[in-house]
Amino acid sequence: MAEIRVPRLEKGQTKIKNVPIAVTPEGFWCCPSPGVFQKPFKPQPSLNKAKQPSQNSSIQPKKVSINEVKSGPTNAGLLVVDEKRANGSDAIVLNAPLSNEKAGRPGPNKVENMPRKVTIEYGEAGTGDLKVILLGKQGITVKLSVHRSILVENSSFFATRISEQQPVFPCLEIDNCDDVEIYAETIGLMYCQEMKQQxxxxxxxxxxxxxxxxxxxxxxxxxxxxxxxxxxxxxxxxxxxxxxxxxxxxxxxxxxxxxxxxxxxxxxxxKPPKDTLCRILELVLESKEEKGRREMKSIVLKLLRGTSSSSADGSCNETIFAAFQASLDSLLSLFRQAAEAKLDDKPMSVRETAAKPIALQADNLLWMLDILSDRQAGDDVAVIWANQRELVSIHSGIPVVVRHYVSLVSARIFVLIGQGAVLSCKETRHSLLNLWLPPLIDDYKWLQHGCRLFDRDVVEEGIGRTILTLPMEDQRALLLSWLGSFLTNGDGCPNLQRAFEVWWRRALARPAAAAAARVD
Known part of the structure; x- marks a missing residue:
């Protein structure tokens, strides 16, 4: 960094602030830093010295040789003026005409509040043939000493303004500059041959x-x-x-x-968004690397939630439903293969091998179920799941270590219905409970101990609430069936006591109370 330094001047003379100037690879002297335009100038008290400079002395910007301009680098000197010059000939005052004014010394309390004036000279000092005055909205006035030919060559705005001057004036004013600093810097870029370097x-x-x-x-x-x-x-x-x-x-x-x-x-x-989404779902659903798969499922779910109200909802849901159906078809095919293999007679290692692809497809179904429920399409998934009679018929013929992953899907649907996130019709809810609750009860012990993300309390609450959405006759049939299983299996069965208590109050306590009231 180079710096212009001038001696301290006494009262009545021009006060000049030292301004840092950055030299670019081309030799261009950059515009002052933003601090020059933003920080207020503070007055400094004068010191009585034996020798004082003459008040008529003038201070010139740093000069460079004209040969440097011809050989490549372009230089500009800068001078920042803090108040009116002593002779008054070059004063720049915001919202004031550019004319000679009487020299005046502001009071000590007015110096900081005066508009700031900055003078910037481009090219070799003293060679400019045009003054461009920028009047900023923040009370900053910048006077640029420039070359008419360079502005006309680079700027259609200046070319038009200069051509309209009849006769030609040595001064051009731009009012209401909302970014004076950048205006000055951009005009300085007209002097650069390699603007990219700047x-x-x-x-x-x-x-x-x-x-x-x-x-x-x-x-x-x-x-x-x-x-x-x-x-x-x-x-x-x-x-x-x-x-x-x-x-x-x-x-x-x-x-x-x-x-x-x-x-x-x-x-x-x-490519259309539908094709891109289809490819993303395909890559995630087919992945077998647990960590990457888990992280990408979370990211895609979050991003799809952010676009759930877009106009492309219908197309996006169709793509996800197609992927859901494909995973469901794969799951049914794996169940058929497992039933044909008669895994009950096979060692545990063989059963675990058969369980891995089933677990993968069940996990895929759970993920897409969450996506579709977020997009208010979970009721369609519930309808599809309520019609999987073949899957349920094969379920009991497969070892529980292989099949229990499927019951996670049923449990998730019951939780969503119990939370009000899926609004299925009465027939769908009834079919879901009649078809999938018995297999869920059969797999319940394995779900508790074999699935680390299984939340027993949440699942039991969801099942109970789903049952209580049905008519009283259906509640009675389902809860009496559950009671028999619970009394047999104990902790290996969902605990639906809360739902049972609500049903008891509805079916027995309330009618008894009503009958007693009628007697009275």
Missing amino acids: LIKQSVPRVLRILKVGERLGFTKCIRSCLEYLEAVPWVGEDEEEKVVASVTRLEGHGIGVGAVLKRVSSVTE
Whole structure:
């Protein structure tokens, strides 16, 4: 970093703040750091010294040789002025005409509240033939000493404004600049031959600001350089991605190629979402690596929840239902094979081998059941499951170590109905309980001890609540059947005592109380 240093001046003289200037690989003197535009200038008390500089002395920006401009690097000096100059000829005051004013010294309490004035000189000092004055909305005024030919060559905005000047004036004013700092930096980029080198050290938000100003100025070279930068760098976070896409999309109708940037988020040849989702489900459902499968199931479930209200719901649900039916068909085929193999007479190792693919398909069904219930389509799954009579008929002929995974699906459906997440009709609920509750009771002991994620309390609550949604006659038949199993198997049977108590109150206590009231 290079730094311009000037001696301290006394009261009545110009107060100049030291400004850090960064030298780029090309020799371009960058715009002051944001702190120059944002931090207020504080007055410093003067010191009485034996020798004081003359009040008529002038201070010039750092000068560079004109030969450096010809050979490649371009330099700009900077001078930041904190209050009116002593002679008053170059004063820059916000919302004031650019005319000579009397030299005046502000009071000590007014210095910090005065509008900040910044002077920036591009190219070789003293060679500029045009003054561009930027009037910022935050009370900042920036005067740029520039070269008319460079602005006309690079900016359609300046080319139009300058051509409209009749006669030609040495000053051009831009009002209501919402980002003075970036305006100054973007104009400075017109002096760069390798603009990419200037942008490479910037952040994405700052380049978006430069892109916005470049668009307003009609600075095509700058716009293209910003697009090249945005195409190459990563975008961090969804918020930044949305800002990039919005900024770039705004340029689509201006004849500037933005396709390279937008291809990161969209593609003309992209396959339909249905095909992509189908492929994702296929990869997850066929995976046998436990850790990766578990993590991807969680991610896909979360992402699908985030799109559950999109217009593509119908197509997405159809794809998931197709995958659910495919897994159900595979499960039925595995049950048939297990029944034909007569696994009761085979050693435990053979049974465990036969159980693995059944466990995989049952896990797939559970995952897709959760997805569809989140998308308000779980009632259709309940209808499908209530019609699996062949699966139930084969169930009892297969060893429990092989078959019990299927009862997890039944238990999950009962839990969803009990929680009100699946709204099935009375006939479906009745069919589910009549068809799948007996197999579930038969497998209950294995479910408790063989499945680490099995939550007995939740399952029993779900079964009981599902039973209590039926008419009283159906409640009586189901609970009396359960009572016989519970008295026989004890802890190896679901404990539906809460549901039994509710049914007892409905069937016996309430009628008895009503009869007693009538007698009275």
